[in-house]
Amino acid sequence: MPKTERTMVSPTADLKMLNVSGANVLQGSTRMRLRMEHMMVHLGVIILVVGFLLGRAYILGNILPFALPFFAAVFIMKKERTALAFIGLVAGSLSVSLQHASYTFVAIILFLVGHMILKKSVKRVQGLLPIQVFFSIFLTHLVLVYAYHSELTTYDFLMSSIEAGLSYILTIIFLQSVPFLTQVNRRQGLVTEEIVCLIILIASVITGTTDWYIYDVSVQHILSRYLVLIFAFAAGATVGCTVGVVTGLIMSLSNVASLYQMSLLAFSGLLGGLLKEGKKVGTGLGLLIGTSLISLYGDKQGEIVSSIIESCIAVALFLLTPKYLLEKIAKIIPGTAENVTDQQQYLRKIRDLTSERIIRFSNVFQALSTSFTHFGAVDTDEPEDKVDLFLSDITAKSCQTCFKKEQCWSMNFDRTYSYMEDLMDGVEKGTLEKNHKLQREWEKYCVRSSKVKELMEKELFPFNAQLQLKRQVRESRRLVAEQLAGVAKVMDDFAREITREKENHQLQEEQILDCLKGFGVDIRDVEIYSMEQGNIDIEMNIPYCNGRGECEKLIAPMLSDILRENIVVKKEKCATSPAGFCNVSFGSLKKYMVDAGLTTVAKGGGFVSGDSHKLMEIGAGTYAIAISDGMGNGERAHMESTETLKLLQKILQSGIEETVAIKAINSILSLRTTDEIFATLDLAMIDLQTATARFLKIGATPSFIKRGDQVIKIEGSNLPIGIVQEFDVDVIHVELKPGDLLIMMSDGVYEGAKYVENHEMWMKRKIRELQTNNPQDVSDLLIEEVIRTKDKHIEDDMTVVVAQFEHNNPKWATIPVYSLHA
Template identity: 60%
Template sequence: MQKIERELIFQAQPQGVMEGLFERIGAKIEHLFMKKGFLLVIVGFLLGRALILAKIAPFALPFFAAVFLMRKEKTGQAAIALVLGALSTSIPSAGFTFGSIGAFFIFHLIFSKISKNQLKMLPINVFVASLVTRLTLTYISMHEITYYDVMMSFIEAGLGYILTLIFIQSVPLLSTRRRKQALKNEEIICLIILFASVLTGTIGWSFYNISVEHVLSRYLVLLFAFVGGAAIGSTVGVVTGLILSLANVASLYQMSLLAFSGLLGGLLKDGKKYGVAIGLMIGTLLIGLYGEGTNELMPTIFESCLAMFMFFLTPQSFISRIAKFIPGTDEHAQEQQQYMRKIRDVTAKRVEQFSRLFQALSNSFNYHGLNGHEEDDQQKEIDYFLSNITEKTCQTCFRKSKCWEENFNTTYDYMVEIMHECENQPKKQSSSLQREWNNHCVKAAKVYEEIKQELSFYHANQRLKKQVKESRRLVADQLLGVSQVMEDFAKEIQRERENHQLQEDQIIEALAGMGIELGQIDIYSLKSGNVDIEISIPYCHGTGEAEKVIAPMLSDILGETIVVKKEECAPYPHGYCHVTLGSARAYVVETGVAHAAKGGALISGDCYSTIELGAGKYAIAISDGMGNGERAYLESNETLVLLQKILQSGIEEKVAIKSVNSVLSLRTTDEIFSTLDLAMIDLQDASVKFLKIGSSPSFIKRGEQIKKIEASNLPIGIIKDFEVDVVSEQLKSGDLLIMMSDGVFEGPSHVENYDVWMKRKLKEIQSEDPQAVADIILEEVIRTSGQIQDDMTVIVAKIKHNIPKWAAIPVYPSKKAQ
């Protein structure tokens, strides 16, 4: 049975086994080439063979210096590979390579004493070592040094200086695995130069009249043209062809062939590998006919065919790994997107962890108030209280055993009854209870006295425990509010941008049909009431094309009013203007404010605020600090500042007000309180929530109707725990919302009924302008009272439909975005 199961498993997963086998083989090959440095040995051998004009060898020493700086443990392998490569060309070349490496170590000891910055001194070291070695060997072999020899030695040393800077950038790419970092443009060019230099070491290798360096160079162009497109392909072709032509002047036309083939292959990369191969073949035919003529055309065609054959055999996984490091490729974009998605998920996870932490802290703080054992706790408190009394009175009494052992229940009930009587009637005791207790206890008077004394400590302890319990509940509510905000924030982080390609195409087509050209369009949200679109349009010369034409057309396309949220005009003609469009609010609020300080002073104890929150809500708040003057102003202003910051963070209104109350009540022991009158208006449906904390009533005026809004809550800071009464109302377009401080509502001193007087005055006002209404109310109150007896503030808000400045421009129904 087990044998059959093993066979079934093996047959069901052959592909997984083969994939795992290939992965293990690939990992071993990578370990051999990258970790063990076998790739550096191959590159070193070919660079040791590389020559320019068959005399100059500028590649070996810079490569050795780069390996010495970056991978010092591989220095010996690199040196042996370079010497062997040079020995394969000629003995003098091997002697120069060996001598220059030795001179490098000698000058390294000298320069290390001059400067500790190895990166800065390394190119100079290569330059000096190469120059001294070449001049010394020339003098030994020729017994003289000519100007030509000096010039060629300086050219060789100068090339070594430059190649050292290049190899420092490219050698680390051959010896370490880069997983996330994209290659910079400089690194790409340096890597291409290194590859071309390595190909120079293959010059002279051929079989059946086919040159190896031609095959490998064209394969390199095919590979990079397919990965990076026309720009990278042509760059690889130019650089590779230039370096190969420096090594062999007869191959100068190869630079044109490689550059043209890289350009064509990159342009035809949409045709996959076949398109890139066709580009190489076209370049080979054109440049081959121009450079070699028809007689030598067949070998170069065979070389291109062999390069294409190697290209077709190259695994797609290898090409994809290379593409991940080239900026601008789809693989690189996906890699970056995957990396950003991972960062986003990690961030969201951390935020969720903090949210759960705050929720757990909230549950922990709220546990003691929700366990449902209040009666048991109260009974224990009474037992502790009575134990303190008995310790001071009954402990030394000779009748202790009779009272507490034989008559425990009777004694306990009497003392509890006495305790409750002293709490309820501290100055007058029941004569019957006192008489019964005197008959029962020999120390009745002393027990009475001790109970009265201990009651003050008992009540203080009870108040303290109640305050702690209330503080716990406040902290629990605040932590729960923060937890909810962080949870919503984590969901926002994880919400990816939706794909609106179809809608983008429809909008572009519809606008193009009206003669409007769009440079770019990005749709972030099409949710009703929360549309978010960014576009770029050609320079409009300040005519307001986006506001007057594009937004009205989008309003008809999307079926809701779209307005320009932000516009950045191009700083120069023929540029592009960037416009942000979004949903218009269904309602707008127009406010008017009138205020005066007590006695005409400069500083008022009243503060007010009108802010539009990001969630499509409009907040109107009035805070009245206790008293007048600067201190009351600071108190009311701090209340509004705290409330505004907490509301903008996204915390619910009730929790926000409780948080402000707890901060103000715990902050100081001074009896400084402030009222708060808050109205939260939803700009989408005109609903309003009133949260009144010790404030005066508000009024809604709708034509001739006046409606009073009030709630019974103590001012902020008096008690640490209170329930916020929320009053909800539905406003209509044209309604006036009047909010005022107590200085305005209770301003008329001779008026007996403030409600009736205020309603009558509001009915008499004919103006619909909020500022005019606010000024009239304040003027009437001051004129009626004859003086400014208190700080006065009145805010009038008018609710109106949001009528766009420009009407929607209809387009064909078929063009509308679905």
């Protein structure tokens, strides 16, 4: 006997094969569903089918109110599907009789002719659409009756009016219902009127199957009961009962013998909705109970059996209905649990983004408050001895040029100081004129006694006023700081109560979700916060992938094809267990990137530099580089420049435009201290999507752009921040190119080279002679060149920031999603 080889397969391998098989089945079913939706909606097959059935539908024996309203609604709202609607309506009416087909054809032709005539004289024809349908049906009925009978009676006019009136009403209804036939996904909730209009349209379509039977089983009854089951399960007893009443009423108009169907459908919809807690089986059981009870009123046993069979077939179709379809219907019907969950999720995202924005503004107010509070503490309070300050000012104006200066202040300091102190006290109290003894002694002692006395009388009041003003400014600064802190706290507390905001992108969310699922990627949900070109912001919940990098390697490249721009993973929060879901944020890949290098040294090689710098991303795709040089050197200059950039960063990150931000900072620095303290500001805002740069130079030295062998100078003429309260900010716009080197520096570098007359030409030459494009190497070399010219002495604070501008290429190639472009 031949030997038989046996291959041992581990349970783990079996499980993996089972998972792969299940994924393939899910992928296949999703693709099939997408193809069906594409065929029915995008290709317009559903318009053709609905038109065919409405062309067959009639009521009260010979009234045809459905065809023209449907055609008119499609003609106005989906003009490219007009031909399909026309073919379906004519074919449907032709399947009934040649007379029906001629009636439908003539009515449509009259409508089109009337529409063309009316369009020439009226701009907004859509509002007159029901009236056009009314007169078209009215004239068609009379013309055809006269053509067949050669006379018109009062009865003919009455029936024509009734048919035209019904068509008028149906046109209004179909205008609200036809959009449901042309949308793949809809997430907006329906209102009661829309639900009723949709049910009337579906019931009218079902009326087109009045004469269809399969072995004595009515197709119309099966479809109407199936419709009631779907809405009873999705929306509950109230909507289920409403659907039953409306559907039964429309059916009874087409066939008076079907009047009892209204009771059956309404009662079945009520029971099905009440028993929906039992899932699909419970709702189906409600229909069977309702059918059994209502059928007992029938006289013929055959009718009872047929009715039960029809209900059983409807229940079977209902049980085979995909779950996702029922969930979609439930989401758009107000009051359902699915709709409430969807709305809550939407509102939660609204609160989240609103909270984030409020927190940013709160940070701005908190930074302003801290700035005022801090500099209020650093700024000197009222002098401990205002006498010394006042007398030093008087002596500077009177004694500095006196020939007896040395005798009075070096040899007899105490006596001179005592006399002047008494004089100041007398002037301040207004008793000097009466103190003749003091005046005589002072005249004998001082050769410029009259001038000193006049200066005191002239300067004392302004001096006291200035002290008072300082006290008021200090108090105002404290009040402003407290108010800003209070505003920041209020905004921070409010931000805690809300969550996030998103724009309304339901359609795009559903499209992305369907495309990814059609590719076989299991996605729980998709939330779009921004669809702005270059600022895409999408969040997804994705099943745990065990570190395989599906987000970066698979989903982001697929999104790049769907959205027609490069998408990357911005933030990823992985699940803690294999059964959980990872929260992933996707965003636009910036077309360009910035690689920066920085070198800074303090005067004399110290640790505290008066220069400060910031490299930061501002908002969506904007990179900011800022250098600030405080007046002088040391701690105070460092504090001034650092505070300037902190304020700038907070204000820019809040979304305020840069020129407004700089004016606000200037006002703050002008108000917060009475000393002549100011700072320069060199700001470059680089747009990483458009390769444009905006330069704002406030008292700053020129910057340079190295483009190959070419060196471009960027300079401005604004005064430093804090000198004047009102000024205009000049913005310099420059187009950058890949490979450009942007070099920004403080005055210690630009003007630091010793024995150089033309600093601009010297700096351009040094930049042009650079043999490297590495940003860090360039910044190091420039400062080294400046220090060498000064025999290795650092005589001022120096800062150089170099940024290289390059294309930003995606790491992974785009994966085409063919289902989207099919």
